[in-house]
Amino acid sequence: MKKTFLLGLALSATAFTSASAQSLTGAGASFPYPLYSKMFAEYKSDKGVSVNYQSVGSGSGQKQIIERTVDFAGSDNPMSDETLKSAPAKLLHIPTAIGAVVPSYNLPGVTAPLKFTGKVLADIYLGKIKLWNDGAIAALNPGVTIPPLPITVARRSDGSGTTFVFSDYLSKVSSEWKSKVGTGNSLDWPTGTGAKGNDGVAGVVKSTPGAIGYVELVYAKQNKLPFGSVQNRAGKFITADNGPASKAAEGVVIPADTRVSITNSPNADAYPIASFTYVIFYQDQKYGGRSEAQATELKKMLTWMTTSGQQYNEPLDYAKLPTNAANKAKSIINSMTYGGKKL
Amino acid sequence: MSDPARRLPTRASMSSGSDRVFQYLILALASVIVLVFVVSLYLLGVDSWPALRQFGVDFFTTRTWNPVSGTFGAAAMITGTLVTSFVALIISVPLAIASALFVAEYAPRWLANPVGYLIELLAAIPSVVYGLWALFVIAPVLSRWEQGYFASPEKIAIYTACKNIWDQDRTTLQCFFVPSAFDGRGLALAIIILTVMILPYTASVARDVIRLVPADQREAMYALGATKWEVISRAILPYARAGIMGGVILALGRALGETLAVAMVIGDSQDIIKSIFGGASTMASVIANQFGDAQETLHRSSVVTLGFILFFVSVAVNLLARVIIQRLTPKGVK
Numbered sequence: 001m002k003k004t005f006l007l008g009l010a011l012s013a014t015a016f017t018s019a020s021a022q023s024l025t026g027a028g029a030s031f032p033y034p035l036y037s038k039m040f041a042e043y044k045s046d047k048g049v050s051v052n053y054q055s056v057g058s059g060s061g062q063k064q065i066i067e068r069t070v071d072f073a074g075s076d077n078p079m080s081d082e083t084l085k086s087a088p089a090k091l092l093h094i095p096t097a098i099g100a101v102v103p104s105y106n107l108p109g110v111t112a113p114l115k116f117t118g119k120v121l122a123d124i125y126l127g128k129i130k131l132w133n134d135g136a137i138a139a140l141n142p143g144v145t146i147p148p149l150p151i152t153v154a155r156r157s158d159g160s161g162t163t164f165v166f167s168d169y170l171s172k173v174s175s176e177w178k179s180k181v182g183t184g185n186s187l188d189w190p191t192g193t194g195a196k197g198n199d200g201v202a203g204v205v206k207s208t209p210g211a212i213g214y215v216e217l218v219y220a221k222q223n224k225l226p227f228g229s230v231q232n233r234a235g236k237f238i239t240a241d242n243g244p245a246s247k248a249a250e251g252v253v254i255p256a257d258t259r260v261s262i263t264n265s266p267n268a269d270a271y272p273i274a275s276f277t278y279v280i281f282y283q284d285q286k287y288g289g290r291s292e293a294q295a296t297e298l299k300k301m302l303t304w305m306t307t308s309g310q311q312y313n314e315p316l317d318y319a320k321l322p323t324n325a326a327n328k329a330k331s332i333i334n335s336m337t338y339g340g341k342k343l
Numbered sequence: 344m345s346d347p348a349r350r351l352p353t354r355a356s357m358s359s360g361s362d363r364v365f366q367y368l369i370l371a372l373a374s375v376i377v378l379v380f381v382v383s384l385y386l387l388g389v390d391s392w393p394a395l396r397q398f399g400v401d402f403f404t405t406r407t408w409n410p411v412s413g414t415f416g417a418a419a420m421i422t423g424t425l426v427t428s429f430v431a432l433i434i435s436v437p438l439a440i441a442s443a444l445f446v447a448e449y450a451p452r453w454l455a456n457p458v459g460y461l462i463e464l465l466a467a468i469p470s471v472v473y474g475l476w477a478l479f480v481i482a483p484v485l486s487r488w489e490q491g492y493f494a495s496p497e498k499i500a501i502y503t504a505c506k507n508i509w510d511q512d513r514t515t516l517q518c519f520f521v522p523s524a525f526d527g528r529g530l531a532l533a534i535i536i537l538t539v540m541i542l543p544y545t546a547s548v549a550r551d552v553i554r555l556v557p558a559d560q561r562e563a564m565y566a567l568g569a570t571k572w573e574v575i576s577r578a579i580l581p582y583a584r585a586g587i588m589g590g591v592i593l594a595l596g597r598a599l600g601e602t603l604a605v606a607m608v609i610g611d612s613q614d615i616i617k618s619i620f621g622g623a624s625t626m627a628s629v630i631a632n633q634f635g636d637a638q639e640t641l642h643r644s645s646v647v648t649l650g651f652i653l654f655f656v657s658v659a660v661n662l663l664a665r666v667i668i669q670r671l672t673p674k675g676v677k
Contacts, residue, residue, distance in 0.1 A: 059636035083638060130506075149493070150502075152525050157611030157628075159410075159636025181411065185636050188409035193526050193622055194611025196632065207483055208526040209490065 024298055027054040028061020028074030029161050030197070031216055032277045035097055035316050036074065039309045047304070049297055058161045059185065065091065065280050068288050071298050072281040076161020077185065078259035079280065090283040092336070093258050094329040095276035096305050098249055098319035100240035101166050102227035102273070104220040105212045106205050107132065109147060114228040115140045115237045118173030118264070118272065121230070124151055124212060125170065126177060127191035132210060149210030154201045157194025159185040165275040166214045169263035199223075214273075217241070218317040234268040245274035246319035254328050274319070279305070286339035295338045302333050384654070391648035393640055402648065408613045408629070410637070415645035417626070417652065419613040424625040424656070426616065427530065427605065428598035431537035436591055438538075439545035443587075444575060447553040459550060466543035474604035477536040478528075482608065486527030489620060505618070514617040522620035530616060530623040533609040537601060541594035548590025552583040585672040592664035599657055602627040626653045 065073035251267025285295030405416030505518035610622025
C-alpha cells in the first residue's frame with residue numbers, strides 16, 4: 001500500500017511516464033470516452049495510476065488489441081467470432097456501462113415529447129414515412145399537433161457503434177429493415193443525410209426544422225435536443241432518461257463471455273435501444289515483454305471500473321451495470337492469468 | 344552575403360572528397376522520395392488486392408457500397424470526386440483569373456498588395472476551419488433557402504413532383520436544381536466550399552505569371568493602338584496561359600484530394616446524383632469516414648482501394664497537366 005502511494009507521488013511528480021509499469025493504455029470506442037475520461041481522472045488521483053485512453057473508434061480499438069499495441073480496447077459492439085479467431089490469444093470482454101440511443105428531433109411548436117415505435121422509426125429510416133404529419137406518427141401521438149414538415153433523416157456518415165446499436169434494434173423490430181439494410185457499424189443507407197460523429201448528427205437536428213437523428217442520450221441532453229420515448233417489447237413507452245437502459249440488461253440472459261445484444265429487451269421497464277459498451281483484453285497477460293506488475297495494475301483497474309467506478313455512470317448519463325452483469329464481469333476479470341498463473 | 348570575394352575561397356578550399364560525400368548525400372536524400380512513392384504504391388496494392396480480386400471491374404462500375412453484406416463498388420465515389428472537383432474548378436477559374444488580372448493590371452499598388460496577400464492567406468486556412476465555416480455559416484443559409492420550398496403551395500407541388508421522379512431513380516433538368524433535403528448539406532455545399540478552397544492556388548499563380556509577362560509585349564500592343572482589353576486578351580493571357588494552366592492543375596489536385604472539409608459537409612450518400620442539393624460522397628470523404636471503423640478485411644481492403652484509385656487519378660491528372668502545359672507554352676517562351 002505504501003509502495004503504491006510512493007509510486008503515485010513519483011508519478012504525479014513526473015507527470016507522464018509512459019515507460020512506467022504504473023501507466024496503462026487503451027484505445028477504442030468514442031461513445032464511452034466522456035465516462036472513461038472522468039473515471040480515469042478519478043482513478044489517477046485516487047490510486048496514482050494513469051490510464052491513457054484514445055477515442056479512435058471501436059474498429060480501431062479492436063484492431064489495436066489484436067495487434068497488441070494497447071493494454072485494453074474499448075468497443076461498443078462485441079467482437080464477432082471471426083474477429084476473435086484472428087487474435088493471437090484468447091480475448092475477454094467485460095461490460096463497463098450501458099448506453100442508450102435516442103431518436104432526437106427538431107419540430108418547431110411541438111413541446112410534448114413524441115412517442116415512437118420501432119416500426120415507425122424503421123419506416124422513417126427506410127424513407128417510407130416522408131412527412132411528420134404521416135398517419136402512423138399521428139396515431140401514436142394523439143392530441144399533439146405536428147407540423148406538416150418533410151422529415152430530414154440525419155444519420156452517421158462514419159462507422160460507429162451507435163449505428164450498430166440503432167440498426168441492431170431496427171433489425172429486431174422490422175423484418176424489412178433486416179432484409180434491406182441489416183446491422184452494422186456502417187450501412188448502405190436507403191435515405192438520409194450523413195454527418196460525422198454524434199455531435200455532427202446532433203448539429204443537423206439542431207439546425208434543421210423537421211430533422212430526426214439518432215444520437216447517444218448524453219449528446220441529446222448536452223445539445224438540449226428533445227428526444228422521443230420508444231415503445232419497448234412489453235408495449236410501454238419508455239423515455240431513456242434516468243437509467244431505464246440499465247433494466248435492458250436485467251431482462252436478458254447474459255452469456256459467460258458477456259457478448260450479447262440487449263436491444264429490444266423483454267424486461268417490461270427497459271428502454272429498448274440500449275447496449276453494453278465493452279472493454280476487451282487478453283486473458284493471459286504475459287505477452288510482448290509485459291511485466292506481472294503491469295498485468296496486476298490492469299486487473300485492479302478493470303475491477304475498479306466495474307465496481308467503485310460505476311458511481312460515475314449515472315451523473316454522465318450512462319446507465320449502471322445491473323448486478324447480474326457486474327457479477328459476470330467480476331468472474332471474467334478473476335479468470336485473468338499471467339503466464340498460466342492466476343493473477 | 345552576396346559578396347563574391349568572400350564566397351570564392353570557401354569554394355576553392357572544398358576538397359573533391361567532400362564534394363563526393365555531398366553528391367552521395369544528395370543522391371540518398373533524393374532516392375528517399377522515390378522510395379516513399381514505390382513503397383506507398385506497393386502497400387496500397389497489397390492492401391487493396393483482396394477487394395480487387397473479389398470484385399474486379401465491378402468495383403469501378405457498381406455503386407453498391409454495403410458493409411453489412413460485404414458488397415463494394417466505388418462508382419458513386421469516383422463520380423462524386425470528379426463532379427465536385429471539376430465543377431468547383433469551373434466556377435473558381437474565372438474568379439481566380441479575374442482577381443489575378445485585377446491585382447496585376449488594374450488595381451493601384453496600395454490596393455493590389457493587400458488584396459493579393461489576402462488571397463494567398465486563403466490558402467493557409469486549415470481545411471477543418473473551412474469545414475466548420477461551411478457547416479455553421481453557409482449551411483444555415485442554404486438550409487433556410489431550401490426550407491423556402493415549403494412556403495408556397497406551388498413550390499410544394501414542384502417538390503412533390505420531383506420527389507416522385509427521384510423515387511424512380513431518374514431526374515430532370517428542373518428537378519436537378521430542386522432541393523431534395525432541407526439541412527443545407529450536400530453536393531452544392533461541398534462544391535461551394537471547394538471553390539473557395541482552391542481559388543487562391545489558381546489566383547496567386549496566375550497573378551505571378553501575369554506580372555512576369557515582359558513589358559515589351561504590352562508596349563508593343565499599345566504601340567499598335569490596342570485598348571487595354573485587347574492587350575489583356577491578345578498579349579497577356581496567351582503569353583501567361585501555360586503558367587495559369589499550371590495553377591489550375593494545382594487547384595485541381597487539391598480539389599481531388601480534399602478530405603476533411605468535404606467529408607463534413609457532403610452528406611455521405613452513395614445514391615446517384617439526382618439533385619445538386621442532395622447528398623453525395625467522394626473517395627476521400629469515404630476513406631475519412633470509414634477507415635477507422637472498417638473491421639472486416641474486405642471492407643478495409645475496399646477503403647484502401649479507394650485510396651489506390653485516388654492515387655492513380657492524381658498521377659493521371661498530373662501527367663495530363665504536363666502535356667497541356669507543354670502544348671500551351673507559346674513558342675519562344677522559356
